[in-house]
Amino acid sequence: MNSIKNIAYIALISGTAIACKVQKYEQPEVKMPEAFRSDSIVADHNENIAKISYKDFFKDPVLVSLIDKAMAQNNDLQVALKQIEFASLAYNQSKWGNVPTVSATIANASINRPSDNSMNGVMAGQFLGSKYTQDYTTSINISWEADIWGKIKGRKEQALADYLKTQEAAKAVKTQLVATVVQGYYNLLMLDTQLEITKSNLTYSDNTLKFLAKQQELGLTTALAVQQQEIVKDQILKSIPAIESSITTQENALSILTGSMPDKIERSASLNNVQSPDNIATGIPSELLSYRPDIKSAELDVKRSISSINVAKGNMYPSFNITAQGGLNAFKASNWFNIPGSLFGSVVGTLAQPILNGKQLKTQYEQSKIVSEQAEINFKQSVLKAVGEVSDALVQIQKLEEQQKIAEGLVKKSNEAVHKADVLFKYNSATYVEVILAQTNKLQTELDLASLKTQRLNAITTLYRSVGGGWQ
Numbered sequence: 001m002n003s004i005k006n007i008a009y010i011a012l013i014s015g016t017a018i019a020c021k022v023q024k025y026e027q028p029e030v031k032m033p034e035a036f037r038s039d040s041i042v043a044d045h046n047e048n049i050a051k052i053s054y055k056d057f058f059k060d061p062v063l064v065s066l067i068d069k070a071m072a073q074n075n076d077l078q079v080a081l082k083q084i085e086f087a088s089l090a091y092n093q094s095k096w097g098n099v100p101t102v103s104a105t106i107a108n109a110s111i112n113r114p115s116d117n118s119m120n121g122v123m124a125g126q127f128l129g130s131k132y133t134q135d136y137t138t139s140i141n142i143s144w145e146a147d148i149w150g151k152i153k154g155r156k157e158q159a160l161a162d163y164l165k166t167q168e169a170a171k172a173v174k175t176q177l178v179a180t181v182v183q184g185y186y187n188l189l190m191l192d193t194q195l196e197i198t199k200s201n202l203t204y205s206d207n208t209l210k211f212l213a214k215q216q217e218l219g220l221t222t223a224l225a226v227q228q229q230e231i232v233k234d235q236i237l238k239s240i241p242a243i244e245s246s247i248t249t250q251e252n253a254l255s256i257l258t259g260s261m262p263d264k265i266e267r268s269a270s271l272n273n274v275q276s277p278d279n280i281a282t283g284i285p286s287e288l289l290s291y292r293p294d295i296k297s298a299e300l301d302v303k304r305s306i307s308s309i310n311v312a313k314g315n316m317y318p319s320f321n322i323t324a325q326g327g328l329n330a331f332k333a334s335n336w337f338n339i340p341g342s343l344f345g346s347v348v349g350t351l352a353q354p355i356l357n358g359k360q361l362k363t364q365y366e367q368s369k370i371v372s373e374q375a376e377i378n379f380k381q382s383v384l385k386a387v388g389e390v391s392d393a394l395v396q397i398q399k400l401e402e403q404q405k406i407a408e409g410l411v412k413k414s415n416e417a418v419h420k421a422d423v424l425f426k427y428n429s430a431t432y433v434e435v436i437l438a439q440t441n442k443l444q445t446e447l448d449l450a451s452l453k454t455q456r457l458n459a460i461t462t463l464y465r466s467v468g469g470g471w472q
Contacts, residue, residue: 048283073259139327149314178470291468305372
C-alpha cells in the first residue's frame with residue numbers, strides 16, 4: 001500500500017503541474033455591427049420578434065393550427081427529438097467515467113496436464129503427487145483510473161456538447177418547419193387568388209367574345225377579331241388546370257409537413273385579407289448569438305473542440321490505474337470454499353507513460369488543435385451568414401412593399417383601361433386589338449400583385465426565421 005501511495009503522490013504532483021496548462025473555453029470574439037443593414041427599417045433595441053411565439057406572431061387560426069399539427073407530427077422533427085434522447089443516454093453514460101469498473105468471476109475451474117519432461121510436470125509430480133494441476137477461483141475485480149489530467153472530464157464535456165447540439169438541432173428544425181409551413185400556406189392562398197383572378201378574367205373574356213361574335217353577325221367587325229379573342233380566351237382557359245395542379249401539389253406538401261397523408265387543406269382566409277404581423281422589430285445583431293440555433297450549435301462545436309484538445313493532451317501523459325482483486329482460490333475442489341484458508345486478495349497501482357507509439361498521440365493532439373481552429377472559423381462564418389440573412393430579409397420586405405404599391409396602382413389603371421377600351425370599342429373609337437391588350441394587361445397585373453403580396457409575406461416569415469424565431 002505504501003508503494004501505491006508513492007505512485008499516487010508522484011502522479012498527483014505531476015498532474016498539478018500540468019492541470020494549470022489545461023485550455024479553458026472562451027467564446028470566440030466576433031465584432032458585431034450595431035444594427036442590421038437596412039435603408040429604412042430602424043431596429044428597436046428593446047423588441048425582437050425572435051422572442052414572440054409563432055402562436056402570437058401569426059394571426060390566422062388555420063395557419064397556427066397547421067403549425068401546431070406539424071410540431072406534433074412532423075417526422076423530421078420526431079427524428080431530431082429522438083436524437084436528443086440518444087445523446088442524453090451518451091451523456092449520462094459519460095458521468096460514470098470516474099466510477100471504478102467492477103466485474104465478478106462467478107466460477108473459474110481449470111485442469112492442466114503438463115508434460116512429464118517439463119519443469120511444471122516434474123514439480124507437479126514431486127509436490128502434488130499428481131500428473132495434472134487443478135485451479136478453482138471465484139473473484140471480484142475492480143479497476144479505477146485517476147483523472148489526473150482531466151481526460152475523463154474532457155470526455156464528459158464532449159458528451160455534454162454533443163447532447164446540447166442535438167437540442168439546438170431540434171430547435172433549428174422547428175424554426176425551419178414553422179417557416180416552411182407558413183410559406184406553403186401563403187403560397188396556397190396566392191394560388192387560390194390567382195385561380196379566382198383567372199376565372200374572373202375568363203368570364204370577362206367570354207363575354208367579350210360573345211359581343212364580338214354578335215358584331216360579326218351584324219357586319220360591324222371581322223372574323224379575325226373574333227378569332228383573336230378566342231385565342232385570348234383559350235390562353236386563359238389553359239392556365240386554369242396548371243393553377244389547379246399547383247394547388248393540389250401545395251396541399252399535398254403541407255399535409256406531408258404536418259405528418260399526414262396528402263389531402264385537401266381546409267381554409268377560409270384569402271390572400272387579400274391576410275393579417276400580416278405589425279411588428280417586425282429585429283433587435284440588435286448581437287442577440288442572434290442567443291436566438292439562432294445554428295450559431296449556438298456552432299459555438300458548441302468550439303466548446304467540444306477545446307475538450308478534445310485537453311483529452312488529446314492528457315493522453316500523452318502518464319495514466320495512473322489502481323486494480324484490485326479478491327476472492328476464493330484453491331487447487332482442490334474440496335477446498336474451494338474453505339474459508340478463510342481459500343481467501344486471497346491483491347492491489348496493484350500502475351503509472352504508465354507512453355514513450356514511442358509512432359508519434360500517434362502527438363499527431364492526434366496537433367489535429368485536435370486544427371479541428372478547434374476550424375470550429376472557430378465555422379462559428380464566425382455562421383454569425384456572418386445570420387447577419388446577412390436578416391439584412392437581406394429587411395431589404396426584401398422594404399423593396400417588396402414599394403413594388404406592391406406600384407402594382408396596386410397598375411391594377412387600378414389596368415381596370416380603368418379595360419373599361420375605357422370596352423366603351424370606345426362599342427362606339428367604334430378603339431380597335432379589337434386595344435381591347436385584347438387591355439384585357440391581357442389586366443390579367444397580368446392582377447396576377448403580379450398576388451405574387452408580390454405573397455413574396456412580402458414570405459419575406460416577413462424569412463425574417464422571423466432569420467432572427468431565430470419559431471422554436472420558443
